Every structure is written in structure tokens, then in C-alpha cells.
Amino acid sequence: MTLNQPSDPDVIVIGGGPSGSATATLLAQKGFKVELFERDHFPRFHIGESLIPHTYHVIKRLGLLPKMQQSHFTHKHSVQFVTEHGKLSEPFYFHDHEEEEWSQTWQVRRAEFDQMLMTNAREHGVIVHEGARVLEVLFEGTQAVGIRVKPEGQPERVVKAKVIVDASGQSSLIIDKLNLREWDPELKKAAVWTYWKGAYRDEGKDAGATIVLQTKGKAGWFWYIPLHDDIISVGVVASNEYLFQNRTKDLEALYFEEVERCPGLKPRLENATRCDGFRAQKEYSYRAKQAAGDGWVLVGDAFGFLDPLYSSGVLLALTSAGMAADAIGDALAANDPSETRLRSWEKGYVAGMDRMRRLVVEFYDGLNFGRLVRRNPDKKGLITDVLIGNLFKDEVDELWPLIDALKAEDVAKNAATAELAGAAA
Numbered sequence: 001m002t003l004n005q006p007s008d009p010d011v012i013v014i015g016g017g018p019s020g021s022a023t024a025t026l027l028a029q030k031g032f033k034v035e036l037f038e039r040d041h042f043p044r045f046h047i048g049e050s051l052i053p054h055t056y057h058v059i060k061r062l063g064l065l066p067k068m069q070q071s072h073f074t075h076k077h078s079v080q081f082v083t084e085h086g087k088l089s090e091p092f093y094f095h096d097h098e099e100e101e102w103s104q105t106w107q108v109r110r111a112e113f114d115q116m117l118m119t120n121a122r123e124h125g126v127i128v129h130e131g132a133r134v135l136e137v138l139f140e141g142t143q144a145v146g147i148r149v150k151p152e153g154q155p156e157r158v159v160k161a162k163v164i165v166d167a168s169g170q171s172s173l174i175i176d177k178l179n180l181r182e183w184d185p186e187l188k189k190a191a192v193w194t195y196w197k198g199a200y201r202d203e204g205k206d207a208g209a210t211i212v213l214q215t216k217g218k219a220g221w222f223w224y225i226p227l228h229d230d231i232i233s234v235g236v237v238a239s240n241e242y243l244f245q246n247r248t249k250d251l252e253a254l255y256f257e258e259v260e261r262c263p264g265l266k267p268r269l270e271n272a273t274r275c276d277g278f279r280a281q282k283e284y285s286y287r288a289k290q291a292a293g294d295g296w297v298l299v300g301d302a303f304g305f306l307d308p309l310y311s312s313g314v315l316l317a318l319t320s321a322g323m324a325a326d327a328i329g330d331a332l333a334a335n336d337p338s339e340t341r342l343r344s345w346e347k348g349y350v351a352g353m354d355r356m357r358r359l360v361v362e363f364y365d366g367l368n369f370g371r372l373v374r375r376n377p378d379k380k381g382l383i384t385d386v387l388i389g390n391l392f393k394d395e396v397d398e399l400w401p402l403i404d405a406l407k408a409e410d411v412a413k414n415a416a417t418a419e420l421a422g423a424a425a
């Protein structure tokens with residue numbers, strides 16, 4: 001169908017990234033009429049290549065497991081950390097904690113993965129418009145009632161629906177319109193990255209591990225993500241201020257300065273050839289004050305973005321899609337797309353997001369994972385729970401007192417050292 005034909009959808013989804021395609025598919029599975037509007041033409045580049053195990057559940061609901069299992073995407077079994085001095089930690093193998101089908105996940109090229117999700121939405125009956133930029137979400141009072149959209153080569157038009165799902169990623173149309181964005185004061189980061197061919201790969205089940213390598217003085221860290229076709233994605237993350245203020249604006253020079261400061265990384269790139277340009281993105285973390293209102297819902301990055309340290313973006317995008325689709329389905333079935341019904345999933349989702357955020361902040365505060373595990377070997381599984389995205393359960397909260405105890409020890413030790421130094425002087 002062309003965009004000029006009125007289609008009278010139950011639900012409009014803005015954006016065809018993982019959160020948008022997944023929400024649309026899950027609602028179509030429930031029998032609702034869904035139209036999705038994506039401003040770009042797919043396949044298109046997107047960053048966010050490393051999945052974590054608990055993405056499995058929504059991928060399964062979408063009916064995409066067989067395709068993922070037969071795909072050429074790199075298998076990922078673990079994550080590993082390298083200190084600023086180049087010392088490699090023991091890998092966190094996902095299957096050590098949970099011997100399940102989902103203990104193995106994937107490293108994906110997002111152009112291909114997102115295309116797969118969008119094709120799947122079409123196969124489930126979602127009407128997908130590419131090259132259709134949504135200009136505005138329309139409200140009558142507090143009620144969202146439709147969108148104003150500009151399809152390429154066609155005049156602007158208005159499309160109405162009972163529920164509008166904003167899955168527009170960091171464009172966050174509704175957050176901006178309703179002034180809902182809250183920036184995270186502790187996570188103001190930026191990233192610069194590129195792609196390498198022929199870089200070092202571990203063997204066997206370690207070949208697809210994500211490696212997180214700290215730079216000297218713990219000023220930042222590199223991701224090292226092995227993709228298919230012998231490509232490795234390598235990017236540096238640090239505070240926006242550190243990376244971009246009072247420094248060269250030349251991304252290549254900046255990138256290599258950071259490679260020099262990362263003893264764990266240099267040898268891995270020794271025989272590699274760069275096979276792409278440099279890209280940069282500011283990645284301040286933020287969250288909306290609320291995930292839904294009368295007739296509207298936010299999913300994925302359009303609700304909130306969290307620092308990419310533990311590769312949680314696609315997990316959060318898909319999980320919010322799953323939770324939101326269930327709430328929207330129930331609301332539509334009851335003919336009541338009110339704020340109360342559409343927000344019913346928010347509390348549980350935010351609790352999970354907060355758990356991931358807390359472990360991110362602890363890493364930047366200097367948490368030594370090795371020491372935490374040595375001190376509490378029976379609780380290693382809780383850290384792995386966060387790393388695999390098993391976030392939506394209260395048990396994970398047992399971690400925080402253990403981390404607080406380590407920090408209190410450090411404070412006491414530092415105070416004693418300062419006292420001794422004072423006495424010696």
C-alpha cells in the first residue's frame with residue numbers, strides 16, 4: 001500500500017530499530033493493525049553490535065531464533081576485562097552461571113540485524129514505510145492521537161491511531177515535545193570508533209568474546225567486538241570532556257592517542273588493517289520522567305539511553321518492546337489506552353535498568369571486579385546476572401551491600417594511610 005491510502009491502524013510505531021520493529025511485530029502477533037514509519041532506508045548503519053544473553057527471550061517471541069541460529073553472526077560466550085596495565089581477567093562465561101540455550105549470544109552487524117527484525121515485522125503483517133520521517137506526534141489535550149509524517153517524494157500527511165509508540169531512538173520525539181528528558185549527571189560520555197580486519201582473535205569459545213580494555217589512569221576504556229568476516233569493532237569511550245575538550249578535533253589522531261594509552265589493545269591491533277573511517281558519538285545517558293501517557297508509549301532509546309559499557313542497549317530495547325507490547329495489547333483489548341494501563345510495565349523495567357546503571361557507575365568509580373569476586377565467590381553469579389541481562393529480579397540487589405562494604409574498607413584503609421603519613425611527617 002502507499003502512504004496515501006488511509007489504513008486506520010490500531011497502533012503507530014515511530015522508528016524501525018530493534019525496539020520499534022519488535023514492538024510492532026509483537027502487537028501484530030496479537031492481531032492488531034500496526035503501521036511503522038522509519039525515516040531511513042534499510043539496511044542502514046547503526047552502532048550497538050554486541051548482544052547479551054537475555055535478548056534471547058524476545059528474539060524467541062519474535063520467531064527469529066532459527067534465523068539467528070543459522071546466521072553468520074559471531075557466537076559470543078563471554079565477556080572479559082583487561083586492566084589499564086594490560087592484565088587480563090578470567091572470562092565471565094555465561095554458561096558457567098546458567099547452562100541454557102541462551103548462554104550463547106551474538107555479535108551482530110546492526111545493518112543486517114535491524115534489517116532482519118524489520119523484514120520479520122513485515123512478515124507478521126506490519127505495514128512498514130521506509131523513507132518516512134515523522135515530524136510530530138499530535139495530541140488532543142493530554143491524549144496522543146496521531147502523527148504528522150513526511151514520506152519521501154510525497155506531501156506531508158496525518159495518520160491517526162489509538163496508541164502511538166515512540167521508538168525513534170535518540171531522536172526521542174515525545175521526550176522533547178513533552179520536555180520529559182532527565183540527563184544522568186554521572187554518565188556524560190562520548191565514543192570514537194572504527195573497524196579492523198585481521199586483528200587478533202582468541203580461539204575456540206573465546207573467539208567471539210567482548211573484551212573491555214581500560215586505558216591508563218582509567219580515563220576511558222575500549223570495546224573490542226569480534227564480528228563476522230574477520231572484522232573487529234574497536235571503540236574508545238571516555239567522558240565527553242576528556243575526549244573532546246582542549247584536544248585535537250581530528251578523530252584519527254585522538255583515537256590513536258588513546259590506543260597508545262591502552263597496553264592491552266596495542267598488541268591486538270599489530271597486524272591489523274583499518275577497513276573503515278572513524279565515527280564519533282556523544283552518548284550522554286538520559287531517561288524520560290515517564291514511559292507512557294494517554295495514548296502514547298516510549299520504548300528503547302526513545303525512553304532512555306544507558307552507557308554502552310555492558311552492551312545493554314539492544315537488550316533494553318527488546319525487553320521494553322516486550323513489556324510495552326503486552327501492556328498496549330491489554331489496554332487495547334480493554335478499549336482503554338490510558339496512562340494507567342500503558343504505564344503498567346514501567347516500574348519493573350526501570351528497576352532492571354537501574355541495576356544495570358548501578359554496575360556501570362561502580363565500574364567508573366573504580367570497582368575491582370576481581371576483588372569483589374575473590375571476597376564473595378558465592379556471589380559471582382549475581383555479577384554475571386547483570387552482565388547477561390538477567391536484570392529483572394530483586395535478588396540482584398544483594399550485590400550492592402557487598403560493593404558498599406568493599407568501598408567502606410577502602411575508605412578506612414586510605415584514612416589509616418593518611419594518618420600514618422601525617423604521623424611520620
Ligand SMILES: Cc1cc2nc3c(=O)[nH]c(=O)nc-3n(C[C@H](O)[C@H](O)[C@H](O)COP(=O)(O)OP(=O)(O)OC[C@H]3O[C@@H](n4cnc5c(N)ncnc54)[C@H](O)[C@@H]3O)c2cc1C
Nearest residue numbers: 015017018019039048050134168169171300301308313314
Ligand atoms: C557508542 C555506542 C555503542 C553502543 N554499543 C552497544 C552494544 O555493543 N550493544 C548494545 O546492545 N547496544 C549498544 N549501544 C546502544 C544501542 O545502539 C541502542 O541502545 C539501540 O540501538 C536502541 O535501539 P532502538 O530501537 O531503541 O533505537 P535505534 O536503534 O536508534 O532505532 C531508532 C530508529 O528510529 C528512526 N527514527 C528516528 N527519528 C525518526 C523519525 N522522526 N521518523 C521516523 N523514524 C525515525 C531511526 O532512523 C532509527 O532507525 C551503543 C550505543 C552507542 C552510542
